[in-house]
Amino acid sequence: MSDLVSKSSVVSSDQWVWGLFAMLLVLAPWVFTSNLSMTMMSQMGIAIIACLSYNILLGQGGMLSFGHAVYSGMGSYFTIHALNMVGQGSFYLPVSVLPLVGGLAGMGFAVLLGFVTTRKSGTTFSMITLGMAELVFAMSLMFSEFFGGEAGVSGNRVVGEAVMGINFGPQRQVYYLIALYTFVSMVLLYALTQTPLGRILNAVRDNPERVEFIGYNTQQVRYRAFIIAGFFAGIAGGLGALNFEIVTAEVVGPARSGAYLLFTFLGGATFFFGPVLGGILMVLAFVLLSELTKAWLLYLGFVFLFMVVYAPGGFAALIMVNLRIFKAGAFGRLFNGYVGLLLSGLLMLAGASALIEMVYHLQLNAAMSSQLVFAGITLDTHAASHWWFAGSLLLAGLGLFEWQRKRFMGVWDQVQADLAGAGSKP
Amino acid sequence: MEFFVISMLNGLSYGLLLFMLSSGLTLIFSMMGVLNFAHASFYMLGAYFGYTLSGVLGFWVALVLAPLLTGAAGALFESQVLRRVHKMGHVSELLVTFGLSYVVLEVVQLVWGRVAVDFTAPAFLQGPLFTLINHSAEGLSLVAGAAGGICTPADPAVRIVCSPFPATRGFIMLTAIGMVVSLWWVLTRTRAGLIIQAALTHPETVETLGHNVPRIFMLVFAMGTGLAGLAGVIGGFTFITEPAMAATVGSVIFVVVVVGGMGSLSGAFLASILIGVIQTFAVAVDYSILQFLSDLGVKLSANAQNNTMLQLSVSQAAPVLPYLLLVLILIFRPRGLLGTRDV
Numbered sequence: 101m102s103d104l105v106s107k108s109s110v111v112s113s114d115q116w117v118w119g120l121f122a123m124l125l126v127l128a129p130w131v132f133t134s135n136l137s138m139t140m141m142s143q144m145g146i147a148i149i150a151c152l153s154y155n156i157l158l159g160q161g162g163m164l165s166f167g168h169a170v171y172s173g174m175g176s177y178f179t180i181h182a183l184n185m186v187g188q189g190s191f192y193l194p195v196s197v198l199p200l201v202g203g204l205a206g207m208g209f210a211v212l213l214g215f216v217t218t219r220k221s222g223t224t225f226s227m228i229t230l231g232m233a234e235l236v237f238a239m240s241l242m243f244s245e246f247f248g249g250e251a252g253v254s255g256n257r258v259v260g261e262a263v264m265g266i267n268f269g270p271q272r273q274v275y276y277l278i279a280l281y282t283f284v285s286m287v288l289l290y291a292l293t294q295t296p297l298g299r300i301l302n303a304v305r306d307n308p309e310r311v312e313f314i315g316y317n318t319q320q321v322r323y324r325a326f327i328i329a330g331f332f333a334g335i336a337g338g339l340g341a342l343n344f345e346i347v348t349a350e351v352v353g354p355a356r357s358g359a360y361l362l363f364t365f366l367g368g369a370t371f372f373f374g375p376v377l378g379g380i381l382m383v384l385a386f387v388l389l390s391e392l393t394k395a396w397l398l399y400l401g402f403v404f405l406f407m408v409v410y411a412p413g414g415f416a417a418l419i420m421v422n423l424r425i426f427k428a429g430a431f432g433r434l435f436n437g438y439v440g441l442l443l444s445g446l447l448m449l450a451g452a453s454a455l456i457e458m459v460y461h462l463q464l465n466a467a468m469s470s471q472l473v474f475a476g477i478t479l480d481t482h483a484a485s486h487w488w489f490a491g492s493l494l495l496a497g498l499g500l501f502e503w504q505r506k507r508f509m510g511v512w513d514q515v516q517a518d519l520a521g522a523g524s525k526p
Numbered sequence: 527m528e529f530f531v532i533s534m535l536n537g538l539s540y541g542l543l544l545f546m547l548s549s550g551l552t553l554i555f556s557m558m559g560v561l562n563f564a565h566a567s568f569y570m571l572g573a574y575f576g577y578t579l580s581g582v583l584g585f586w587v588a589l590v591l592a593p594l595l596t597g598a599a600g601a602l603f604e605s606q607v608l609r610r611v612h613k614m615g616h617v618s619e620l621l622v623t624f625g626l627s628y629v630v631l632e633v634v635q636l637v638w639g640r641v642a643v644d645f646t647a648p649a650f651l652q653g654p655l656f657t658l659i660n661h662s663a664e665g666l667s668l669v670a671g672a673a674g675g676i677c678t679p680a681d682p683a684v685r686i687v688c689s690p691f692p693a694t695r696g697f698i699m700l701t702a703i704g705m706v707v708s709l710w711w712v713l714t715r716t717r718a719g720l721i722i723q724a725a726l727t728h729p730e731t732v733e734t735l736g737h738n739v740p741r742i743f744m745l746v747f748a749m750g751t752g753l754a755g756l757a758g759v760i761g762g763f764t765f766i767t768e769p770a771m772a773a774t775v776g777s778v779i780f781v782v783v784v785v786g787g788m789g790s791l792s793g794a795f796l797a798s799i800l801i802g803v804i805q806t807f808a809v810a811v812d813y814s815i816l817q818f819l820s821d822l823g824v825k826l827s828a829n830a831q832n833n834t835m836l837q838l839s840v841s842q843a844a845p846v847l848p849y850l851l852l853v854l855i856l857i858f859r860p861r862g863l864l865g866t867r868d869v
Contacts (some may be wrong), residue, residue, distance in 0.1 A: 164617050166624075216856050223561045223616055224788060227780045228856060234777040235849035242842055354773070358624075365621060395636065401628035408622045409610050459636050 145278035147379030153332035159369030162305030167233030173352030175202030175337030199338030206334020214326035252348030368416025437508035448497025454490035541802025542702035546757035550750030556789035563623040566776030567630035572758025577645040596755025601748035642768035654690030787865020808844035
C-alpha cells in the first residue's frame with residue numbers, strides 16, 4: 101500500500117520537474133540577455149539533445165560508440181542542403197521543420213550503418229563504430245560537392261516570408277525553436293525509457309544472454325535503439341546547422357564523437373538527466389574553459405580519467421547519492437570529509453595547473469617574455485623557485501588528497517552501510 | 527615490374543609496422559579482455575621518446591631505451607589506473623584508455639609542441655637500401671645503395687627507370703621480423719611465455735599455482751605498449767613525428783584487429799600485411815571508374831564525366847579502403863579472417 105502512495109507521488113513530482121524545466125527554457129532568455137549567453141543557451145539545447153541521444157546507446161544500451169557524430173553531422177549536412185534548396189525555391193518547407201529533415205537523414209544513416217555496427221556488442225561494437233566514423237570522415241574529404249571541402253557548406257536561415265513575425269533572423273527566435281525541439285525531444289526520449297523497447301534495451305545491456313533466452317533478438321533491439329538514437333542525433337545536427345548557418349566536415353569528425361562520449365559520461369550515463377548536465381557542461385567547457393586556458397583539453401582528460409575511476413556514474417550519480425544521504429540526514433557526517441577533499445583537491449589543482457601553464461608558456465610564448473599571469477598570480481618560467489613551489493604544492497596536494505580520500509572512504513562506507521541497514525529494516 | 531616489386535616491399539614494410547602495433551593490442555586484448563584505445567598513443571610516445579633520447583644519447587641507445595620507457599609508462603598506467611576499473615567491466619576499461627589517449631595527446635603537445643619535430647633517420651639509414659634499375663636494353667638489375675649516375679643514360683634512345691627502396695623501410699622489416707620471431711619464441715618456448723598463455727585462458731588456475739596474475743597482466747601490458755613504443759621509434763623517423771600520428775595509425779590498427787579476428791595473433795599478422803599492401807598499392811594507382819568505363823568503350827555525356835564519384839581515382843579513395851574492408855569482413859565473415867570466436 102505504501103508502495104502505491106509513493107509511486108503516485110513520484111509521478112506528480114515528475115510533472116513538477118517537467119513544468120519547471122519548461123518554465124526555465126521559456127524564461128532563460130529574459131534573465132540572461134547578453135549575446136554570448138543567448139548563443140550559449142542555443143548551443144546547450146543542441147548539445148542536450150545530442151548527449152541524450154548518445155545516452156540511448158551508452159547508458160541505456162551499454163553500447164560505447166565512437167562514431168555518434170556521423171549521425172548528427174549527416175543531419176547537419178542534409179538540413180543545410182535542404183535549407184539552401186528552399187532558398188533557391190526548389191521546394192517549400194518551413195524553416196522550423198527543417199531539423200526533422202536532419203533527423204530523417206541521421207535515421208537513414210543509422211539504418212544503413214547500424215545494420216553493420218549493431219551486429220556486434222561490447223568492445224567489437226566500439227571498434228566498428230570507430231571504423232565507420234573514420235570511413236565517413238575520410239569520405240567527407242573526398243566528396244567536396246556534398247561536404248563542401250575545406251570551406252564547408254553555408255546557408256541563410258532567413259528564407260521565405262515571415263510567419264507571424266518569425267523569420268528566424270534574430271538569435272532569440274532560433275533559441276526558442278531550439279528550446280521547443282529540446283523540450284519535445286526530452287519528453288519523447290524519457291517516454292522511450294518507459295516503453296517495452298526501452299526496458300528490454302536495459303536488459304540487453306545488463307544480461308544479453310538471458311534476453312535471448314526469453315525470446316528476444318538482442319541484435320534487433322540494439323539495431324532499433326541505434327536507429328532512434330540516430331534520429332535524435334540528426335535533429336540535434338539539423339538544429340546546429342540552423343544555428344550556425346555553416347556546416348564543415350568537422351561535424352562528422354572523430355573529435356566531435358569523442359566530445360559526445362566524454363560529456364555524456366561526465367554528466368552521468370546512469371541517470372536520464374545526466375546527459376542534460378553533460379550537454380550544459382560541454383558548451384561551458386568549449387566556450388568558457390577554452391578561453392581560460394589553452395591546456396583545457398588536458399584538464400578535461402584528467403577530470404575524465406578521475407571520474408571513470410572514482411565516480412563512474414558521473415555528476416548525476418554524485419548529485420543523486422548525496423541527495424539521498426541528505427534526505428536521510430547523514431550529510432553532516434560527510435561534511436568534514438568533503439571540505440577536506442575539496443581543500444586538498446584545490447591545493448593539488450593549484451600546483452598542477454601552475455606547472456602546466458608554465459610549461460605551456462615555455463612552449464608557446466617563450467620568445468616574448470618569461471612571465472605569465474595565471475589566475476591573478478604572476479609566474480616566472482625562469483625562476484627555479486616558482487617551479488619548486490608549484491611542484492611541492494602539487495606533491496603536498498596529492499599526499500593530502502590521498503590521505504583525505506582514505507579517511508573519507510571509511511566514513512562513506514559506514515554511512516552507506518547504515519543507510520542500507522535502515523532501508524532494510526521493516 | 528619494378529613498380530610492383532617496390533610497391534610490394536613498401537606495402538610489406540608498412541604492414542609489418544602495423545603488425546608491431548596490432549600484435550601488442552591483440553596480446554593485451556586476448557589476455558585481459560581490454561581493448562587499449564590508447565595503444566596508438568603509446569606508439570606516439572615511443573616516437574617522441576626516441577626523438578629526444580636519440581638527440582642526447584645517440585640512435586642505438588634510443589632504440590632500446592625508448593621502448594623500455596614506453597613500456598614502463600604502460601605498466602604504470604596499468605597498475606595505477608586500469609587495474610582499479612577492472613572490476614567495473616569492459617566499458618569502463620575502454621573509457622579509461624579513451625581518456626588516456628586525450629591526456630597523452632595533450633601532454634605530448636605540452637612538452638614537444640603542436641608542430642612536427644625534426645626526427646630523421648641516422649646517417650646509415652638515410653638513402654636507399656638498394657635500387658632497382660629497369661634498362662630498356664639490358665633489362666632488370668639490382669644495385670645496392672643509391673644508383674648514382676647510371677640512371678641518366680648517355681644514349682638518349684635508352685630508357686632507364688630507377689626505383690630506389692629506402693633503407694628505413696628495410697630497417698622496419700628487419701626489426702619487425704626480429705620482433706615477430708622473438709615474440710613467438712618467448713610465448714611458445716619459454717617458461718614465462720607458457721605461464722602467460724596459461725593465464726590467458728585459466729587465470730584462476732594459474733593463480734592457484736602460485737603465480738602473481740595481476741603482475742603478469744602488468745607485464746603483458748608493459749610488453750604490448752613497449753612493442754608499440756618500438757614501432758613508434760622506427761615509424762617516427764620513417765614517417766613523421768607529430769601529434770596527429772596517433773590518430774592516423776590508431777583507427778587503422780583497430781581495423782586490423784577486427785579484420786584479423788579479435789584476439790588472434792596470426793589473424794592480426796595476416797590483416798596487417800593485407801591492409802599495408804592494399805593501401806600502398808592504392809596510393810600509387812591513378813585509375814578511376816571514369817577511365818575504366820572509357821577503357822571499356824562506354825561513351826559518357828559531359829555531365830557524367832564531371833561526376834565526382836566517377837572521377838574519383840583509386841589513390842584518392844585509398845584512405846577509405848581499410849574501412850571498406852572492415853565493412854565487407856563484418857558482413858561476410860563476422861569473426862574475422864582467422865578469428866575463432868564470435869565476439
